[in-house]
Amino acid sequence: MTSYETSIDRRLESKAEIELPRLIDVKLNAIDNIATDCQKLLLKDTCSLIVDNITYEIAGKRVKDNLKAAEIDVHVLEIDGATMESVDKACELYKEVNAKFSVAVGGGTVIDVAKYSSFKENIPFVSIPTVASHDGISSARASIKTVDRSFTYEARPPMLVIGDIETMSKAPKRFAISGACDLLSNKTAVLDWQLAHRITGEHVSEYASALANLTADSMIESRTEIAQDAILRTYTVFKGLISSSMAMCIAGSSRPASGAEHLISHRLDKILKKPAMHGEQCGLMAVFTMYLHGGDWKELKETLEKLGAPSTAKKLGVDDEILIEAITTAQEKRPERYTILSSGVTKTATKLGLEITGII
Ligand SMILES: [Zn+2]
Known part of the structure; x- marks a missing residue:
């Protein structure tokens, strides 16, 4: 079998069927x-x-x-x-x-x-x-x-x-804004997925990645109208949530919409008595993991600010020490999901990254 055939075989094995809403x-x-x-x-x-x-x-x-x-x-x-x-x-x-x-x-x-x-x-x-x-x-x-x-x-x-x-x-504005933040974090989820591909050989779907990224980009482009008008906000965010779900259906996993920022959010849910909303946590943590990836974290942070979403640990209602604890232990519960945190991140480096990005 040629290496070309082997690579085709591996791709077909990785996802045999795609189930979508009718x-x-x-x-x-x-x-x-x-x-x-x-x-x-x-x-x-x-x-x-x-x-x-x-x-x-x-x-x-x-x-x-x-x-x-x-x-x-x-x-x-x-x-x-x-x-x-x-x-x-x-x-x-x-x-x-x-x-x-x-x-x-x-x-x-x-x-x-x-x-x-x-x-x-x-x-x-x-x-x-x-x-x-x-x-x-x-x-x-x-x-x-x-x-x-x-x-x-x-x-x-x-x-x-x-x-x-x-x-x-008619739901409080905070819900749809949180949805927009969840979609923003697709950017870092895709970077984590691509990193996993390079390090562990995990299969990446180009279509699912492109769709997930496109959805995050549309939140960045529409951030002003999302912040201002209830009907436009709901329509834009809802469409984005559907596209992101489709990306996950195509991938056959949550990979295109869930990377290290989601692992940290899950950790915060566990540690905090009253965690913030899922999307708020993921959006803010995407700023941090984007910094670790060496990407444009400023664009994400600016978008959170324009949306009126929490852009600092204080606004999220989390103490600095607890946030550092959540980040440095986030990967433990899901070691098989390779992310930017998989090789380990020290408390000192985490604190520095959070300071540089203005999160703490
Ligand atoms: Zn999410």
Whole structure:
């Protein structure tokens, strides 16, 4: 076998299939289209509607009324947290009512529970985010908590994504800004992925990397309108979150959107009693890891400032020492994900980097 054939073989082995959502409906009042969208995808008869105590009032009731008007039998399940207990409750409900599909109306917690439980029971699921704050809205991975930590499970992307811009634009500004920051961190995630390729030979998808980078670039280019107008902000960030999810679906992993900055954010979630929002932490830590990569960290920092997102540890609400601790121990929980932190970074170097970038 020639080296060319070997390299083709390796590429084909690394990702054999790409699963994507079938329909993404993005409109000002897309929820009012849900019955037509379901009909197009042959989603009918009986469904479960997964919500939490807030999202039912925000949009869940409207979704239920629209589905009922289309003669779909709707069984509501209110959950409290993305835990295995919630997943089990959802699975029981699907079996009990013979649900043909599951509909999630809410933030990451509700969507992750519906995503993983529907995957376990092998039924399609519909994702209706009420906030544009993270890229799990149409990805194939679900983050579920156990007693002491959170696990990411392989699942399936939603069959249908409903992006109701008006509903999401009513959420506090901080949510969509955090979503934009999460997307900015694609820049460093891709650099970590490319570094892993050079050091460990891990396969990199050029398409997934390009799409992830393009999404981050569009946040930088649109930062002024994202900061100013609620509808434009929601639309721009939502589109970005969808593209980023697609990049992950193409890659078959979270690699294009999750590098060392995400590992640090997960560490902060563990250490802090009240962590900041996921995207806020990832965006700020992308400034630091971009500095380590020798890239344009100033552009990222300036974008955070223009967006009105936390651009220092103080604004993020984290003590300097805790941040240094989180950075220097971030890689421990996931040594197999090679990043710029894998070769180790000392506390002294971390402190210096944080000072140079003006984070502390
Ligand atoms: Zn993220």
